Structures are given as structure tokens and as C-alpha cells.
Amino acid sequence: MWYNEDQDEHIISIGARTSIRVTKKLYEKQSNFQKIEIYQTDAFGKMMVLDNCIMLTDANEFAYHEMIAHVPLFAHPNPERVLIIGGGDGGTAREVLRHPQVKECVMVEIDEEVVNVSREYFPAIAAELDNPRLDLRIEDGMAYIRNNENAFDVILIDSTDPVGIAENLITVKFYEETHRSLKKGGIMVAQAESPFYFADIQRKLFQNIKGAFPAVSMYLSQIPFYPSGTWSFAFATQEAGFDRTNYRVADLKAMEHQLQYFNEALFTGCFAIPTFAKKMIE
């Protein structure tokens, strides 16, 4: 039995879909915000699907969570306060909390059901949700950011696709508020869709970030369960002259053995993007 992403208009429109062979549907619920499904897969452990889009599998979730978190966290000289918008499964928080520099990680998830199902079905991903350094809040991330100026060293936008509930998360207004919520020298990273299949969304997203931040680059991760298998992240800095090549090398070397994906070579390597993607965001 195949789970096909073709129930989703956003996916159908691109003319390509990913399917994962599943043995059983373990859970389905319409929360206040979205349809949540959990499947047992043949080859990739359990899989979470939100509004008909594959969000993660046990086997390969590291490719997303390590890359959204560690690139900005190692680029920042001292990331003491980190904010995650979304990220209800807990995977991004787990990676953030590997950094001993992080004194507090605030995670603002709008949909409590995602947190609950992750605790139940994805214990390895939700592993740090009870960490005392984590402040987990069930509320609207946009409102939270508006009310917390000059508060964070790193902000991670770990949202679903910017259609439906997450659409407001790619507006200039939201990025301006995010910029104000960063401390001096801070970094925002946002998941930024596939350069192969979502060029229109991606152009808009990068243009809008440029409207609010003095500098933004794109980096890539390979994530097999997302459309096209290549996923991008927008890396935006609160100050124009930020030097991301001056990352915390010694700390990264000390953590590498814990990680399955990220390593020192990727620190520069992930910013080497194909020419067609570079042109798209120019």
C-alpha cells in the first residue's frame, strides 16, 4: 500500500509526487488547524503527514532537523537565546539543545495536537520536549514575535508550507517583526521550499526577506521525503556585515560525532547552490 502525496493541491500542481510504502495508518485527526496523520512505513519507521504533505519519517528526519538548527547555531558566536516558530514535533528543539551555549530555547507551536502525537509516536524526535532549557508555548508565533523585541540570538522558522495557516509567515511584515525580535548580530533561518518545484513561492519568500533584512543567502539540504528531495533554507542576518565563515569550528568538531548529517565541510558546502537556484533569488 502506497501513501501518495497527490491529495494535496500544493503538491499536485507541481506535477510530481513522492510516495512512501506504508503498512498501516496509526492515527488520524483533524485538529483545529490541520489534518494530522501518522503511518507505519515499510522502510523508514513512522511517518507524519500534515494536510496531506509528508512532514517527516523516523529514518531521515535528521536531514531536516540538523540542517535547520546547526547552520545558524554554529554561525552565531554565542547563541544563548533561541526561538523556534513551529517545530511542534520537537526535532528542531532537540538539535538546538545539543548546544550547551543555549540557555533558553523558546518554541512557539500553534497546534498542540502535533506536540501530543509526536510525544506518543515519535519519542526519539520529541526527546527533549521536557528539557528544562525549553520553554514550550502553544500559541500563535506571529503574535509572540511581535511582543518580544530584541530578545533572541537565533530565530528558526520551522513552519509548514506557506499555503494555508503558514501563509502569513512569508510576508514582509512578519520578517520585519522577526528582524526586530533578533538581538544585534542575530540570525534568522527559515525553511524555504524546493528550488526545483516551488520557484514562485521561493522568489516571493526571498524577496520579502530582503525587504526586511540587510542580507540573506540560501543553503540546501537533501531531504528525500520532501518534494524533489532538495530543500532550501533562507539564512538572514540582523546586520549587513555578518561573516558566516567565522563559525565555531572547535565546538562543531566536538559535536560532529553526535550528528548523522551536518559536518564541517557542509558548513560552506551547503551554501554552494546550483546556478538556476542562485538566479531565482537574485
Add this chain to the structure above:
Amino acid sequence: MWYNEDQDEHIISIGARTSIRVTKKLYEKQSNFQKIEIYQTDAFGKMMVLDNCIMLTDANEFAYHEMIAHVPLFAHPNPERVLIIGGGDGGTAREVLRHPQVKECVMVEIDEEVVNVSREYFPAIAAELDNPRLDLRIEDGMAYIRNNENAFDVILIDSTDPVGIAENLITVKFYEETHRSLKKGGIMVAQAESPFYFADIQRKLFQNIKGAFPAVSMYLSQIPFYPSGTWSFAFATQEAGFDRTNYRVADLKAMEHQLQYFNEALFTGCFAIPTFAKKMIE
């Protein structure tokens, strides 16, 4: 109507598949070697399928062809003679022949039908098949390599998956013959499957190359129509001390405007591979 890769045992076994929305089947024939199908897709131009595996689409073929060809061709100080094993569609030859240094490119394809359908259905990919610098031969690549010692600066193994007809192309014996067919200082690049989904084939392929070559590395390209969306290449050098960071920078800068994918940052960036893939081939 969706074209699903689930007719192929090799694909089914991984528990994930890619599907492409198609409007029409334009061609189907069982050649002496494989089943060849051509589809009109919704979003990606025409698509070629060999033995139920998606080989290429018009829209994104550049991601494969540029990356198999230009990484070794720019790494070699003077690639005058190039051999392609397979590559019947002509895309790899088209990229090789962009290099004015190449005096002769020999392309040895076992299945003439692939060449014929590419000429008919993929004229932009087959564009250089009549270039006078191309020596196109319809014969067995293994026999050709055996009979041509010390003959090539760069050899590209542009084969189908190493199951069925292409299985012999990942043996130590074949790699030894390839090594002998290279001139001093030469480079072999072979398409080497997905690190996410074909770990077993990949381990064997890299182990066997190590049995015949003094040095081998892996580099990656993002290819949305291949399983997992991430594809690897084995980069093996005839001599142990080959310095691939000493690539032809000026020539690369002069060609970049012609290319859609490869650029100078990717020359090192594509060799920055995730930790799990690095461990797999150690």
C-alpha cells in the same frame, strides 16, 4: 494520470517511489537490452524511462549531465580524450563537448535504440551527437575498455542502475580495466546511486573502485527525478596524489554562463557530503 516507478523491483524494494504526472505515452519498445518508454509530462517536458526507471526529463536533465561531466573535466588539467560508457541519450556528450580542450570524445553505448529515440524525442539533449569530435560507437563498453589501454584522460561511466545489463559495470575487474584505460593523471567518474536508498549497492561500488584505484571520493548532485532526489558520483583518480582543488578556474568562469547547475562554488561544495554517506563509503 501518474507515471509511477513501482513497476520496478529495484525501486519497490526501497519503499519509496517518485511519480510524475504524464499526459500521454509517446513511445514504447522492447529493445534487445531493455524496455524503452517516452512520456509527455505535465510539467517537465518529455521523460525517458528505461526498464521502469525514470532516466531523465527535459526540465531537469541538466542536473545530472552537467554534474557527471564538468566536475572531472574541470579537475583535469588538459582533458583531450574522453570516453563515455553508456550515455545513449547524448546529454553527457553534449556537456563534454563544451570543453574546447576535448579533441575526441568516444561514446560507447550498447543500445542503439536509446540513441535513436533521443534523436527523435529529445533533440536538445541529443544536440551534439553529430559533432565531428564525437566518435559514437554502438558496442559493449566493457569490451571497448579492455581493448583500449592508456587511452583516455577522463572516463565517464554513465550507465543505468547496476542491476540487469549494467551489473558488470561495478565489478573490481571492470574498474581495473578502466584504470588501465586511463592515461597517467586520468580521472574516472561513475554514477553511483543514492546514499539514502541504495546503501548496499553503494558500499559495493565504492569498495570495488577502491580495489582498483588508488583514491576515490564521492560527490553529490540534486536530481529530482531520481530516487530520493540526491544522486552520488564516484570520483576516482589514476594516481594517488591527485589534487582536485587545482581545477581550471579561468576556464570554468568562462563557461559558467552556459550552465544551469554547475558553478565554481559547487566545485568544492559538491564534495561536502553528509556524515552518514561519508561513513558508508569509508
